[in-house]
Structures are given as structure tokens and as C-alpha cells.
Amino acid sequence: MSTLDEFQSAFASDILAPHLSTISVHKQAAMNVYRNTIMGGLIDALAANYPTVVKLVGAEWFEAAASEYTRTQPPENPVLATYGTSFPAFLAKFPPALDLPYLSEVAEIDRLWMESYCAADAPVLPASILQGISGDQLMSTRLQLHPATRSGAFKHSAVTIWLHNHQDQASELSVDGSDEDALISRVQGNVLVTWLCLIEFRFLMEVQSGKTLGEAAMTALSINPEFPLAVTLSKLISAGCFTENAIAR
Amino acid sequence: MPSLTAGLGFKPEHFNDALSCSAAGMWYEIHAENYMVAGGNRIAMLDALSDRYPISVHGVGLSLASADEPDSSHLQKLKQVVEHSRAFIVSEHLAWNRRKEAHFPDLLPFPRTNESLDAVARNIDIAQNVLQRKLLIENPSLYLSLETHEWSETDFLTELTRRTGCGLLVDINNIYVSTHNVSGDAFDYLDQLPVDAIGEIHLAGHIREAHEGVEILIDNHGAPICEDVWNLYQYLIKRIGPRPTLIERDNVLPTFAELLSERDHAATLIMRSKEQLHVHVG
Numbered sequence: 001m002s003t004l005d006e007f008q009s010a011f012a013s014d015i016l017a018p019h020l021s022t023i024s025v026h027k028q029a030a031m032n033v034y035r036n037t038i039m040g041g042l043i044d045a046l047a048a049n050y051p052t053v054v055k056l057v058g059a060e061w062f063e064a065a066a067s068e069y070t071r072t073q074p075p076e077n078p079v080l081a082t083y084g085t086s087f088p089a090f091l092a093k094f095p096p097a098l099d100l101p102y103l104s105e106v107a108e109i110d111r112l113w114m115e116s117y118c119a120a121d122a123p124v125l126p127a128s129i130l131q132g133i134s135g136d137q138l139m140s141t142r143l144q145l146h147p148a149t150r151s152g153a154f155k156h157s158a159v160t161i162w163l164h165n166h167q168d169q170a171s172e173l174s175v176d177g178s179d180e181d182a183l184i185s186r187v188q189g190n191v192l193v194t195w196l197c198l199i200e201f202r203f204l205m206e207v208q209s210g211k212t213l214g215e216a217a218m219t220a221l222s223i224n225p226e227f228p229l230a231v232t233l234s235k236l237i238s239a240g241c242f243t244e245n246a247i248a249r
Numbered sequence: 250m251p252s253l254t255a256g257l258g259f260k261p262e263h264f265n266d267a268l269s270c271s272a273a274g275m276w277y278e279i280h281a282e283n284y285m286v287a288g289g290n291r292i293a294m295l296d297a298l299s300d301r302y303p304i305s306v307h308g309v310g311l312s313l314a315s316a317d318e319p320d321s322s323h324l325q326k327l328k329q330v331v332e333h334s335r336a337f338i339v340s341e342h343l344a345w346n347r348r349k350e351a352h353f354p355d356l357l358p359f360p361r362t363n364e365s366l367d368a369v370a371r372n373i374d375i376a377q378n379v380l381q382r383k384l385l386i387e388n389p390s391l392y393l394s395l396e397t398h399e400w401s402e403t404d405f406l407t408e409l410t411r412r413t414g415c416g417l418l419v420d421i422n423n424i425y426v427s428t429h430n431v432s433g434d435a436f437d438y439l440d441q442l443p444v445d446a447i448g449e450i451h452l453a454g455h456i457r458e459a460h461e462g463v464e465i466l467i468d469n470h471g472a473p474i475c476e477d478v479w480n481l482y483q484y485l486i487k488r489i490g491p492r493p494t495l496i497e498r499d500n501v502l503p504t505f506a507e508l509l510s511e512r513d514h515a516a517t518l519i520m521r522s523k524e525q526l527h528v529h530v531g
Binding site for chain 1: 285287288290292309310323345347348350351352360362365392393394397430460463465467
């Protein structure tokens with residue numbers, strides 16, 4: 001190992017150590033500046049990527065959790081927009097969060113929000129696509145998800161909690177802790193989180209897997225004979241869910 | 250390209266003001282890593298900005314002073330940002346921040362030895378070969394005294410310019426902070442820099458903090474530029490002539506108008522130094 005390598009190895013260990021080993025006062029002061037800058041920078045980056053978690057638990061609680069996370073899982077690259085993808089999983093096992101079971105689920109929505117925000121651009125399938133198209137043509141159409149589209153199934157009323165915290169409502173929220181589904185999509189750069197009912201979510205999964213709209217509708221109808229295809233399709237399209245690229249018929 | 254004077258570090262919070270700014274000689278600098286994303290609003294803002302103003306790309310993550318070579322995938326991403334924004338300047342730091350698989354969001358010190366010089370020169374060569382252009386290398390803010398230096402910072406930087414053909418980005422606040430925290434005289438430091446290699450100047454603010462009873466200046470980019478730094482800046486451009494000069498502010502963000510007034514002050518000093526230069530030449 002070269003001396004530069006040795007120096008950097010020792011320095012990195014000091015940065016990530018819970019407490020500094022005893023060194024001279026001047027060195028200790030300097031090392032504290034580096035440690036504060038790095039830990040502060042990482043906690044800020046994590047807070048920027050998980051704003052709803054910060055809102056729910058407050059800055060102090062978040063900082064304590066983030067300090068532990070950043071020390072054990074520092075970023076693997078300098079692009080901080082992608083830092084902390086394992087933070088939701090960390091929260092699920094973080095002992096102080098055990099009585100907040102919805103927290104890691106809400107964090108996962110924040111994570112998908114950030115993924116959607118930074119995803120590649122592509123032309124969005126416009127609502128007008130449904131006009132002037134015959135029923136048969138529509139049923140045999142396969143739609144492709146926009147690169148910024150994400151979806152997920154969440155526990156503990158996480159979607160309702162996430163949406164409530166983004167509407168800046170002062171009102172009390174009462175939740176029943178049920179399973180919920182959400183669509184995360186992007187319209188003109190703005191990321192939208194949309195509550196989906198189970199049948200809409202199942203329909204979207206079918207479309208995503210490459211089924212025609214007719215096949216996806218059949219699956220949905222087999223679960224609920226009153227599945228409203230036109231309404232669901234219109235809801236998904238207006239949320240920017242699909243791309244105009246590669247529409248296969 | 251029209252003659253560029255002073256620019257501002259671009260903050261998305263100021264997007265609308267930044268895009269409608271009509272100051273003569275204006276340009277913006279971006280942190281490369283914030284635009285290493287596939288698409289969305291960040292890229293849309295960069296596109297709009299680079300359509301109207303010259304862009305300088307300032308990297309913070311290449312870790313040129315690592316014992317290891319630069320991360321090739323990161324270097325490719327940097328190249329994409331540089332090409333996408335049609336950058337007129339590309340800069341990085343004389344510092345390291347990557348250790349194996351861990352990245353630290355800071356600019357860390359190292360002993361300036363012959364061995365480090367070889368490593369940094371090699372890394373700058375690699376980066377310049379991939380980017381196919383000259384890099385400007387910025388002097389870091391220092392907090393830690395090391396007894397193992399074999400080179401002064403100015404000699405080290407000068408030698409790097411000689412070996413690799415890189416240029417220098419002189420951060421005057423960093424010189425002010427480092428000479429206070431470690432040792433040396435800021436005016437002497439400026440006198441020792443190789444004039445022709447200097448391609449850009451940074452100006453920023455700092456704060457004073459006490460750590461373990463020791464007063465340390467922290468380069469936090471979160472305060473107005475202090476009078477001493479302005480004086481050092483005037484001293485430098487009087488010696489070397491005008492250079493594109495950036496007002497850096499990343500924290501405790503004031504209004505765009507406040508930043509613009511600092512920027513206009515720098516632009517005025519640049520114009521004055523040009524006039525003085527003409528008087529000398531004439």
C-alpha cells in the first residue's frame with residue numbers, strides 16, 4: 001500500500017468512526033470540521049431525498065436515524081440524487097421506528113418520487129389518442145409505461161399518509177392501516193402521486209407486463225365485473241402514465 | 250463569445266430570475282453531479298439556461314487526489330454533462346473524496362508528496378484524455394496541518410500545470426481560509442501562482458467557528474464575501490488581468506438580487522482592471 005493510500009485509508013476510518021481517536025487538539029478540531037461537513041452533507045442529502053419522512057418524524061429524530069444510516073452506508077458515488085436507496089429498508093429494521101410501521105412504506109414512496117423526478121424524458125401519450133380509435137383497435141393496443149412512471153403496493157395506509165403530508169392540511173388524519181396502491185408519474189416535470197384502487201393497480205400491472213388493453217381489461221373484469229375501463233384508462237393517461245413511443249397495435 | 254466578466258453559481262431556487270438576467274458578460278456555473286440524472290426538471294432547467302448563457306461545469310466528485318484512478322463511469326457522466334451544457338470551462342479540485350466504495354461529500358486534504366504529485370498528475374491526465382479538453386484545478390480550503398508535505402501548495406499546482414497542461418481555478422476565499430487555518434500569507438500565495446495558467450477565479454464567504462477552543466474559518470459558501478477577500482481579489486486581477494470570476498453561494502441562500510449585487514461588484518472590478526490594463530499597454 002502506498003503512503004497516499006495509507007493516509008486516505010486512515011482518514012476515511014476516522015471520518016466514519018462513531019468517535020474520534022485521541023489526537024492533538026488542533027488535529028481534533030480540524031477533523032471535526034471534516035466530519036461535520038461530511039455528515040451534515042450526507043444527512044442533508046438524505047433529507048432532500050426523503051422529505052415526507054422528515055415531515056413525519058421531525059428534524060431531530062430524522063437526524064439521529066440518518067446519522068446512523070450514513071455512517072454505515074455512505075454513498076457509493078457522488079450523485080446525491082440517488083443516495084439512500086436502501087434507507088426505506090433501513091427504517092423498517094431501525095429499532096426506534098418499530099412503533100411507526102408506516103414510516104419505511106412512506107419512505108419508499110419518497111424514493112419512487114425521486115426516481116420518477118430524475119428519470120429519462122420521453123413524449124407522454126396524450127389523452128387525444130383515445131379519440132377516433134375504434135373499440136377493436138383500442139382492445140388490441142399495447143401501451144408502454146413512460147420512463148418516469150412507477151407504481152407500488154404499500155401497507156399501513158402509507159399512500160393516504162404520504163398524500164396528506166403533501167397537501168399541507170392542518171386537519172387530523174385518521175387511517176385504518178390498510179393496504180393501498182399508488183401510481184407515481186410525471187407531467188411536465190412535476191411528479192404526481194395518485195391513489196389507485198386495487199382493481200386499477202391490477203389493470204396497470206397487466207398493461208405493464210405487455211398485455212393488450214383487452215387482455216388487461218379481461219383480468220380486471222374477472223376480479224370486478226363492474227371494472228370501468230374508460231374511466232381507468234383516462235385516469236392513467238391524464239397522469240402521464242404512458243409514453244407515445246412504441247405503441248404497438 | 251462576448252467578453253465574460255462575473256458569473257453566479259446556479260441555484261434552481263433562482264431559476265426564473267437567473268433566466269431573465271440581462272447583465273452584460275453574465276454566465277453561470279453548475280455543479281456537475283447535480284445534473285448526472287437521466288432527465289426531468291433538472292435537465293430541463295440546464296437546457297433552458299445553457300441556451301441563453303455560457304455554462305461553466307464545476308465537478309466535485311472526481312477525487313483527483315485519490316491514490317486510485319478516477320472512477321471511469323463517473324468520468325463518462327462528467328463528459329456527458331460537459332457536452333450537454335456546451336461548457337466553456339470545466340473545473341475540478343485538488344482534493345479527494347472517494348475511498349474504495351465510499352464517497353464523502355467534501356474536498357479532503359492529503360500530504361503533498363512526490364508520490365501524490367505523480368498520482369494527481371496521472372489522474373488529471375486520465376480525466377483530460379477522456380474529456381478531450383483542459384481541466385482547471387481548484388485549490389482547496391484546508392483545515393488540517395500535515396507535517397508530511399514535501400511541496401508547497403502553489404509549487405504543487407504549478408508543477409501539475411507543467412506536467413499535465415491543466416489550468417488553475419483560483420479560489421480566493423479558500424486561500425484566505427487555508428492560510429488562516431494552516432499557515433502562510435494569502436498575498437504571498439497569490440504572488441507564487443503561475444499567471445498564464447489561471448483560467449477562472451472563485452469568490453465566496455466563510456464563517457468563523459470555535460472547535461475545541463481553536464478558531465477555525467469554515468468555507469461554508471453561506472455568507473457574503475468579506476472585505477479581505479475582495480482586497481485579495483483586486484490585488485490578484487491587478488497583477489494578472491481580468492479572468493471569469495464566480496460568486497459562489499450554496500447555503501443560507503439570499504435573494505437573487507443580493508447575489509447579483511455581489512456579482513456586479515466583481516464585474517465592475519474586472520472592467521476597471523481591463524481599463525488599467527489598456528492604460529499599461531497604451
